[in-house]
Amino acid sequence: MQLGLGTAALGRPQYINLRQEKPKGQDLETFKEQGFAVLENAYNLGIRYFDTAPGYGLAEQLVLEWLRTKNDPNIQIATKWGYTYVANFDANATIHEIKEHTLKKLREQWEVSKALIPHLRVYQIHSATLESGVLDNKAVLDHLAFIKQEYLLEIGITVTGANQLAIIKKALDVAIGGKQLFDAFQVTYNMLDQSLDEISGELVRLEKKIIIKEALANGRVFRNKGYKHYDSLYDKLERLANKYGVGTDAIALQFCGQRIPKSIVLSGASSSKQLKQNLKFNTFRLTEDELQELAAFKIDPNAYWEERKQLKWN
Numbered sequence: 101m102q103l104g105l106g107t108a109a110l111g112r113p114q115y116i117n118l119r120q121e122k123p124k125g126q127d128l129e130t131f132k133e134q135g136f137a138v139l140e141n142a143y144n145l146g147i148r149y150f151d152t153a154p155g156y157g158l159a160e161q162l163v164l165e166w167l168r169t170k171n172d173p174n175i176q177i178a179t180k181w182g183y184t185y186v187a188n189f190d191a192n193a194t195i196h197e198i199k200e201h202t203l204k205k206l207r208e209q210w211e212v213s214k215a216l217i218p219h220l221r222v223y224q225i226h227s228a229t230l231e232s233g234v235l236d237n238k239a240v241l242d243h244l245a246f247i248k249q250e251y252l253l254e255i256g257i258t259v260t261g262a263n264q265l266a267i268i269k270k271a272l273d274v275a276i277g278g279k280q281l282f283d284a285f286q287v288t289y290n291m292l293d294q295s296l297d298e299i300s301g302e303l304v305r306l307e308k309k310i311i312i313k314e315a316l317a318n319g320r321v322f323r324n325k326g327y328k329h330y331d332s333l334y335d336k337l338e339r340l341a342n343k344y345g346v347g348t349d350a351i352a353l354q355f356c357g358q359r360i361p362k363s364i365v366l367s368g369a370s371s372s373k374q375l376k377q378n379l380k381f382n383t384f385r386l387t388e389d390e391l392q393e394l395a396a397f398k399i400d401p402n403a404y405w406e407e408r409k410q411l412k413w414n
């Protein structure tokens with residue numbers, strides 16, 4: 101497993117999660133400096149895969165600015181198209197992002213994101229759904245195929261929700277010029293939602309890239325009084341964290357890495373401190389018994405996503 105850095109929490113002061121630590125600087129300039137420092141620390145700690153999106157506020161531009169200070173062909177960037185950030189860094193905003201899976205939005209966001217070349221490796225549809233019809237939109241799919249060929253990129257989708265598998269299966273059926281269009285799949289996977297298990301073997305067989313997001317279940321893997329129903333999971337995680345001398349975050353990340361080998365697991369760290377803790381995942385390996393014990397905590401994907409829907413931007 102490779103740990104990548106997701107930049108969703110670096111580009112917007114508000115994010116959907118169980119926030120345990122508020123970002124220190126609330127003014128935009130300090131916030132930006134902190135984000136820049138996390139990127140730099142991540143690089144110094146050996147991270148070479150960075151996931152971003154225009155929908156993450158200033159994250160994509162921050163990544164671009166930071167790349168200009170680097171000269172390392174090993175840095176790989178994945179970005180997305182399909183969401184526009186509209187909250188304008190206003191803590192009281194009620195609408196944070198607008199989804200638009202049209203050819204117009206693809207063309208508009210690609211014009212900006214292509215500045216990430218030559219580091220850009222993966223270009224993804226941000227949160228592909230069956231309802232948005234994006235996987236049936238011939239004009240969009242043809243344009244993605246054009247971008248793939250012209251710029252030698254991997255084309256991907258990110259999926260969210262109880263029907264992640266149905267969307268992945270549909271995406272695997274999309275072929276342009278006799279070749280499958282999609283090479284990369286960014287999927288939610290963690291101890292609570294393990295639905296990816298059903299198709300991960302097939303994705304590996306097809307040599308697709310698997311990127312895991314929300315490995316910490318948006319913070320739900322940390323003991324929380326509001327989630328008493330996970331107390332036995334918290335007990336187990338804390339026992340393992342104690343045994344290996346790491347935090348529960350590292351146990352959760354290592355669980356994902358061992359269950360879905362060859363994947364890239366994204367850290368959603370919002371600070372360098374969290375990132376350093378996350379990186380302790382590679383100081384130990386869970387035993388088969390431990391993996392099985394943790395796997396037993398999975399819940400029904402519908403229940404998982406219902407609970408996820410209740411999380412607030414904060």
Ligand SMILES: NC(=O)c1ccc[n+]([C@@H]2O[C@H](COP(=O)([O-])OP(=O)(O)OC[C@H]3O[C@@H](n4cnc5c(N)ncnc54)[C@H](OP(=O)(O)O)[C@@H]3O)[C@@H](O)[C@H]2O)c1
Nearest residue numbers: 106107108117119120121258313314315316317318368370
């Ligand atoms: N394509 C999509 O639709 C989509 C959706 C979600 C995520 N993603 C990608 O996946 C990446 C990761 O996902 P994610 O951030 O949503 O989920 P995540 O990794 O499950 O959760 C991140 C949460 O964990 C907390 N955290 C991390 N390390 C910690 C530590 N050592 N101690 C305490 N808390 C810790 C953070 O805390 P604080 O908030 O308290 O700082 C944050 O709340 C994102 O950055 C993004 O690139 C993509």
